[in-house]
Amino acid sequence: MSQTAPVSPDAVKSAAQKLDAHVRDIVQWHFSPETGAPFWLEWAKKAGWNPRTEVTSFDDLTRFGHFEDEWLRGGPVRRWVPGAYANKPTYVFETGGTTGIPKSRVVVDDFRIDYEMLSETLPDSHFPKGSNWLMLGPSGPRRLRLAVEHLCQHRGGICFCVDLDPRWVVKLIKRGAMAELKLYSDHVIDQAMTILSAGHDIKCMFVTPKLLDALAGRLEAEGSSIEKTGITGIFCGGTEMTAQWARFAVEELLGPKVYLAACYGNTLMGLARARTLRPENQFKIVYHAPLPRAVIQLVDVDDNEKIVTQHGQTGRVMITTLTKEFFVPRFLERDEAELEPPCAEFPWDGVSGVRPYRVFAATTTVGVY
Amino acid sequence: MIHFPILRWGEPYKSLEVDKVFHHATGEQMAEVSQANAGLIARDMRQAERARAVLREIPCKDLLAMCRQAGDLFMNATLPAGDGSQTPDEFVKCQSATTGLPEHMSRFNMGKLAYVLQNLEAILTSLTRGLDFEILTRGYGMENGVMRSYQALTPVLGMVLPSNSPGVHGLWLPIIPLQIGLVLKPGPQEPWTPWRMCQAFFQAGIPKQAISIYPGAAEVGAAVLTHCPKTLIFGSTATVERYHGNPAVQVHGPGFSKILLGDDEVDHWEKFIDLMATSIAINSGRGCINCSGVWASRHTKEIADALAQKLGPIKPLPPTDPQAALAAFTVKGQAEGIDKDIEAALKEPGVEDITAKYRGGDRLVKMERCDYLRPTIVHCGSPAAAMAKKEYMFPFATVVECPQDQMLARIGQTLVCSAITKDPKFSRALLDARHIDRLNIGALPTVQLNWFQPHEGSIVDFLFRARAYQTTAAEASK
Numbered sequence: 001m002s003q004t005a006p007v008s009p010d011a012v013k014s015a016a017q018k019l020d021a022h023v024r025d026i027v028q029w030h031f032s033p034e035t036g037a038p039f040w041l042e043w044a045k046k047a048g049w050n051p052r053t054e055v056t057s058f059d060d061l062t063r064f065g066h067f068e069d070e071w072l073r074g075g076p077v078r079r080w081v082p083g084a085y086a087n088k089p090t091y092v093f094e095t096g097g098t099t100g101i102p103k104s105r106v107v108v109d110d111f112r113i114d115y116e117m118l119s120e121t122l123p124d125s126h127f128p129k130g131s132n133w134l135m136l137g138p139s140g141p142r143r144l145r146l147a148v149e150h151l152c153q154h155r156g157g158i159c160f161c162v163d164l165d166p167r168w169v170v171k172l173i174k175r176g177a178m179a180e181l182k183l184y185s186d187h188v189i190d191q192a193m194t195i196l197s198a199g200h201d202i203k204c205m206f207v208t209p210k211l212l213d214a215l216a217g218r219l220e221a222e223g224s225s226i227e228k229t230g231i232t233g234i235f236c237g238g239t240e241m242t243a244q245w246a247r248f249a250v251e252e253l254l255g256p257k258v259y260l261a262a263c264y265g266n267t268l269m270g271l272a273r274a275r276t277l278r279p280e281n282q283f284k285i286v287y288h289a290p291l292p293r294a295v296i297q298l299v300d301v302d303d304n305e306k307i308v309t310q311h312g313q314t315g316r317v318m319i320t321t322l323t324k325e326f327f328v329p330r331f332l333e334r335d336e337a338e339l340e341p342p343c344a345e346f347p348w349d350g351v352s353g354v355r356p357y358r359v360f361a362a363t364t365t366v367g368v369y
Numbered sequence: 370m371i372h373f374p375i376l377r378w379g380e381p382y383k384s385l386e387v388d389k390v391f392h393h394a395t396g397e398q399m400a401e402v403s404q405a406n407a408g409l410i411a412r413d414m415r416q417a418e419r420a421r422a423v424l425r426e427i428p429c430k431d432l433l434a435m436c437r438q439a440g441d442l443f444m445n446a447t448l449p450a451g452d453g454s455q456t457p458d459e460f461v462k463c464q465s466a467t468t469g470l471p472e473h474m475s476r477f478n479m480g481k482l483a484y485v486l487q488n489l490e491a492i493l494t495s496l497t498r499g500l501d502f503e504i505l506t507r508g509y510g511m512e513n514g515v516m517r518s519y520q521a522l523t524p525v526l527g528m529v530l531p532s533n534s535p536g537v538h539g540l541w542l543p544i545i546p547l548q549i550g551l552v553l554k555p556g557p558q559e560p561w562t563p564w565r566m567c568q569a570f571f572q573a574g575i576p577k578q579a580i581s582i583y584p585g586a587a588e589v590g591a592a593v594l595t596h597c598p599k600t601l602i603f604g605s606t607a608t609v610e611r612y613h614g615n616p617a618v619q620v621h622g623p624g625f626s627k628i629l630l631g632d633d634e635v636d637h638w639e640k641f642i643d644l645m646a647t648s649i650a651i652n653s654g655r656g657c658i659n660c661s662g663v664w665a666s667r668h669t670k671e672i673a674d675a676l677a678q679k680l681g682p683i684k685p686l687p688p689t690d691p692q693a694a695l696a697a698f699t700v701k702g703q704a705e706g707i708d709k710d711i712e713a714a715l716k717e718p719g720v721e722d723i724t725a726k727y728r729g730g731d732r733l734v735k736m737e738r739c740d741y742l743r744p745t746i747v748h749c750g751s752p753a754a755a756m757a758k759k760e761y762m763f764p765f766a767t768v769v770e771c772p773q774d775q776m777l778a779r780i781g782q783t784l785v786c787s788a789i790t791k792d793p794k795f796s797r798a799l800l801d802a803r804h805i806d807r808l809n810i811g812a813l814p815t816v817q818l819n820w821f822q823p824h825e826g827s828i829v830d831f832l833f834r835a836r837a838y839q840t841t842a843a844e845a846s847k
Contacts, residue, residue, distance in 0.1 A: 243385045
């Protein structure tokens, strides 16, 4: 479907109605004693109101206030597992964790579902089915690591991975050990170069912006290039990405034969896909959440209770996750962005220009891998 | 509206990300500046050797002549400014508008930079102690019958430049005639000087491929540091500590420059009040060479009082006023933070703001879009006071009471020390003090720079290493 085609008002209305219906189902699920998670059942006992009868639309989720990420620090993580999934094999993924107890999220199948949905949007011409992938991103207790491997397997390939500990990278940055940081980056790129030189016929890659810079630089220093390795499709994300970087990557690192797909996501929400990057659109990166499984909204940067509704206006990112495995109402992210209008492919609002939220920007270590 | 593109070895590159630069007082947008991404620098630095190669094709003496001409152009010509052009007067107004520096100070700094360019040959002769520049170009040569060899340690010098003190640009002007390329990351509020200076260089005949300018956020500064074998960086005490001992980085931080009054001269302190006041307040106290501490064994309360009477009444004036002595703080919250820090340090017993009684108002003056800090002279009864180690970016100084025989042990790192003494024993100890960089013995203001002498290490020593080199007699004589 064309992303530039005008969106019909009916499509926007229909998407909103589907979202409201989905919200009703998900709230029923999470607050039903048979299927809900212990955390939310306990929460409801103290709330003084009944979400199952009182939430009838997406807008009603304001009654939950804001999800507090501190709730995700420490155990028992079983309290987050919905009763309906109590006997299913369960993963736990972590975020942050450089100091103190990291936030955890339990997952059964959500990462597979999210990435299978994403798979539908990747062009087979550049991400050929059956081709092998290189996962050049964080390893360890990260959702991204398993998710990319599943994406590759779902498309019939085998995924090659590297060791990359982002927590160590954050420590290096915090103590200003830039020489060590360079050595660590070299160590990660060494692993990628070895895999790419070993005859594994890799055609697709997940990579973060900084590591793509580093890999392309190494390949060129050795008389090669991303294109010459045989890679035809790059799925990029994991850290902040700007339109300027995307343009630089397309124009100078990849060339016209390699496709760059961008995503924005995290362990709590899942992932939002970007519209196709186009030079005629100044490589603007516009993300749309995978409605109705997740919703991205913006709130006023000074008054986080005020929803931004005007397209083009800046706001702090607020996400809501609405899957049967995980219910996260109105979580205030550490990012800000501009609100973008719906398009034919995504008949709901998107966001562009995602960057660290100005209040935290000075103290946050970003773009670590 | 001026748009400053990135310069990639002289080639303009318009970024999709721009930063807007505003007038500190009116809020008017003065320019937009293309923002580089870190990968772009990494990629361009693969061409760094070419920057030195194109400069080596031009003899040093010709490059020096071009720099002289560039000095004249910088001072007097209408030069390209981004996608427009700019007269010298427009340059002064724009620089003042975004940095908060009064216009007459901008003009003064312009003259300082032009002076350096016009005297580069003598400056380099002094810094190299008369070395034949051809030896630097060729890498070796005979001097007084002895073989000398110098090897450039980098094809380019990276620079992470500040926003607040345009005078510091003088430090990188001798680089081009040394046949080393320039990689500049301008301060966010001061794109003007690097751009205008480079345009003056280009018009004077310096090859464009020798210079890159990468405006951008912190990651761009980090990329310059990572990808240039040698970098000159300006920053805070934390930055100085971070790069201390790193041979690839020459770091310029707060100066903690001081005036020490020897016991033999301190009883004549009144004679030196003007010298002290100038050292503290010139250029709105922004420079690392401005005095932030006056140390003496006696009369310190009288000295502090005299300085406070002289400097305390100074008020903010519009930047266009030729009498304006204070620069505006253009970064939101910065002046307020400094004011709070001073107030906290004043709570220590024996520490007193002497200017308070002469100021006739608060130290912090808040305007609609910027703030000012009025001159502050603080008396410290002991060098142990936390205040005695403070330095701020406005006319601020402590007057510290300390016995002469303890001064050198207590002053800490000092960029410029003006010691007013004729005592040979004290002078000897000052000469031997390794925590003093520039030493003035006698009644000399700390701000009186002699460009013919090294500043925080010789730039020539930073960029070249002397080494052994032997060849046959026939080769050597070539």
